[in-house]
Amino acid sequence: MRKPNLIGKLRAGLPAPIRSLFDQLIKLADSRGLPVYLVGGPLRDLLLDRPSLDLDIAVEGDAPTLARQLAESLSREDKAGSAHPEALVGRAGTTSEPRVVTHPAFLTATVRVPGFHLDLITARSETYARPGALPTVTPETIEDDLRRRDFTINALALRLNSPWRVEILDPAGGRADLEARLIRALHKRSFQDDATRILRAVQYASRFGFNVEPQTLRWLKRDLRYLRTISGTRLHHEFSRIFAESAPEEILHRLHDLGALAAIDPTLRFDPPQADAFTRLRPDGWRSGRQLNTTGARASYWPVLAWNLNEPQALDVSRRLAATKPQRKALAAMPALQRLAPNLAGPSLKRSAVAEPLASFPLPALWAFSALTDDPTVRERLLDYLTKARLERPHLTGDDLLALGLPSGPQLGEILRRLRNARLDGEATSREDEEHLARQNDAEGRDCGDVWVNEQFLALEFACFTCLRGETADPTGEPPVGRGH
Numbered sequence: 001m002r003k004p005n006l007i008g009k010l011r012a013g014l015p016a017p018i019r020s021l022f023d024q025l026i027k028l029a030d031s032r033g034l035p036v037y038l039v040g041g042p043l044r045d046l047l048l049d050r051p052s053l054d055l056d057i058a059v060e061g062d063a064p065t066l067a068r069q070l071a072e073s074l075s076r077e078d079k080a081g082s083a084h085p086e087a088l089v090g091r092a093g094t095t096s097e098p099r100v101v102t103h104p105a106f107l108t109a110t111v112r113v114p115g116f117h118l119d120l121i122t123a124r125s126e127t128y129a130r131p132g133a134l135p136t137v138t139p140e141t142i143e144d145d146l147r148r149r150d151f152t153i154n155a156l157a158l159r160l161n162s163p164w165r166v167e168i169l170d171p172a173g174g175r176a177d178l179e180a181r182l183i184r185a186l187h188k189r190s191f192q193d194d195a196t197r198i199l200r201a202v203q204y205a206s207r208f209g210f211n212v213e214p215q216t217l218r219w220l221k222r223d224l225r226y227l228r229t230i231s232g233t234r235l236h237h238e239f240s241r242i243f244a245e246s247a248p249e250e251i252l253h254r255l256h257d258l259g260a261l262a263a264i265d266p267t268l269r270f271d272p273p274q275a276d277a278f279t280r281l282r283p284d285g286w287r288s289g290r291q292l293n294t295t296g297a298r299a300s301y302w303p304v305l306a307w308n309l310n311e312p313q314a315l316d317v318s319r320r321l322a323a324t325k326p327q328r329k330a331l332a333a334m335p336a337l338q339r340l341a342p343n344l345a346g347p348s349l350k351r352s353a354v355a356e357p358l359a360s361f362p363l364p365a366l367w368a369f370s371a372l373t374d375d376p377t378v379r380e381r382l383l384d385y386l387t388k389a390r391l392e393r394p395h396l397t398g399d400d401l402l403a404l405g406l407p408s409g410p411q412l413g414e415i416l417r418r419l420r421n422a423r424l425d426g427e428a429t430s431r432e433d434e435e436h437l438a439r440q441n442d443a444e445g446r447d448c449g450d451v452w453v454n455e456q457f458l459a460l461e462f463a464c465f466t467c468l469r470g471e472t473a474d475p476t477g478e479p480p481v482g483r484g485h
């Protein structure tokens with residue numbers, strides 16, 4: 001029989017602890033006489049043979065109550081020692097109480113055990129007070145629940161407990177669209193109700209290699225302006241989902257071409273250099289040993305969005321997308337980096353002269369810029385800074401300097417800075433070199449008299465050093481005239 005096979009396939013794809021949780025849920029729903037269904041993405045993925053650890057379960061009944069009962073029965077059985085040995089064991093192998101988070105306004109709940117969560121929703125209908133508003137939900141049958149969904153391929157349900165129905169519930173022809181590889185909206189106002197579906201349509205099309213069905217595409221284009229009705233928080237969520245895809249640049253490129261990015265914010269665009277930068281930022285994007293991990297890559301996608309924007313525009317975009325504080329800082333840093341770039345391109349620039357100005361920039365912005373710049377020298381210097389120079393420290397620490405007899409105070413920090421620069425520039429390669437340099441700098445500092453010890457005169461201290469050593473500390477080459485004593 002087709003359905004038990006599908007359920008068997010679903011269970012077989014679940015790691016043992018999750019399978020055990022799933023079995024407990026079915027048992028509990030049976031004992032309460034509540035019909036439960038696998039719905040949406042996980043069923044779509046099962047039919048597409050794409051393994052998914054997500055479990056979205058719809059219940060014709062109160063989902064938050066069922067979720068609490070599930071957590072209680074798991075805890076009870078665990079305490080009595082009758083739970084499946086793996087039911088409460090997470091990826092890390094630690095046993096812990098399941099946690100339930102409920103969202104009463106949406107009649108949903110999430111049951112979390114370490115390393116996994118299960119989403120339980122009350123089968124419902126949704127109405128929208130105005131375009132873009134969050135829906136008002138009313139408990140309904142599973143058929144109604146499927147009708148309120150975004151695309152036919154997500155409007156599918158598989159009954160998980162008895163009495164089993166023979167077929168998958170498929171009121172909108174989702175299986176046929178899976179076969180035909182089409183993203184089809186359920187009704188003509190779908191994008192007006194919820195314009196995040198514009199982003200989701202392109203996202204699914206890219207992820208599965210599907211086409212947006214022609215009538216759906218016409219509705220999508222007609223309703224682009226409804227993207228204005230979507231809050232920053234919801235846009236942020238959708239962009240984060242897009243950034244988690246294997247090829248987010250494909251999606252953003254398509255959204256740009258459709259005019260969806262401009263509909264979100266008039267300055268938001270996605271040009272070919274930005275698409276190239278996304279591919280370079282991924283873990284397989286740079287030469288071996290220089291790549292970012294997945295988290296680092298995703299953090300660096302955000303500032304790529306600010307490429308070619310000025311500061312006010314970058315801030316507008318980060319506000320529109322409800323960027324987090326670190327994301328906002330990274331986006332806002334891009335125009336300044338663009339201005340700094342010519343200074344990083346000069347011939348025979350010392351490594352320290354690259355490292356010092358870069359130290360104040362957020363790392364995701366530097367990674368983004370390294371992937372965006374078309375100047376190979378700037379790119380190499382940025383990568384050298386990101387993967388090596390920024391991690392290099394002098395052999396000596398502040399404590400070592402004190403042990404050498406140097407006095408404590410702000411000059412110690414300055415000497416450490418000089419030691420670091422000397423190391424970066426190959427001027428001090430050993431501990432002995434650094435001790436020598438530290439003593440020499442200390443002696444020179446003492447000769448400079450009382451300006452040395454006053455933090456307020458730090459600028460004068462620099463000048464003092466540079467006067468005595470006959471060089472300039474300023475990478476621009478400006479002589480220290482008028483700044484010293």
Ligand code: CTP
Binds near residue numbers: 149150
């Ligand atoms: N949904 C919807 N309209 C939205 C968002 C979600 O109708 N704007 C419905 C879809 O039926 C979707 C389900 O809610 O399948 C769950 O949403 P989500 O978890 O975001 O989607 P998945 O299909 O599980 O997608 P993914 O595989 O990307 O997690």
